[in-house]
Amino acid sequence: MALRITDECINCDVCEPQCPNTAISMGPEHYIIDPDRCTECVGHFDEPQCQVFCPVECIEVDPDHTEDRETLEAKFRRLAVS
Structure with missing residues (x-):
């Protein structure tokens, strides 16, 4: 799943x-x-770094962009080649 940043x-x-x-x-x-x-x-760190460092914890899973780990890994490989 992709993440999203809330209004907070x-x-x-x-x-x-x-x-x-x-x-x-x-x-x-x-x-x-x-x-x-x-x-x-995925492909860089064990957990989303934006969530780790966000001081107000306003980054959440985006239910409109659900992806499993395999899809995220494929996206990582595609982005690495670009």
Whole structure:
């Protein structure tokens, strides 16, 4: 599953540099995660780094973008080649 940032985001700038896939960027009101680039850090880390470092715990699983581990690994391999 891709992750998403909720409205509780305080725009602290901590998550963006932690993302190895550059999936996080500033949106109109707060940071957003591009589901096409989010692998939940599969292939890089054991757990999503944005969630680890978020001081307000506003990053959650995006139910609109459900993916199993195999799909996330395939996405990681595709992004690594790009």
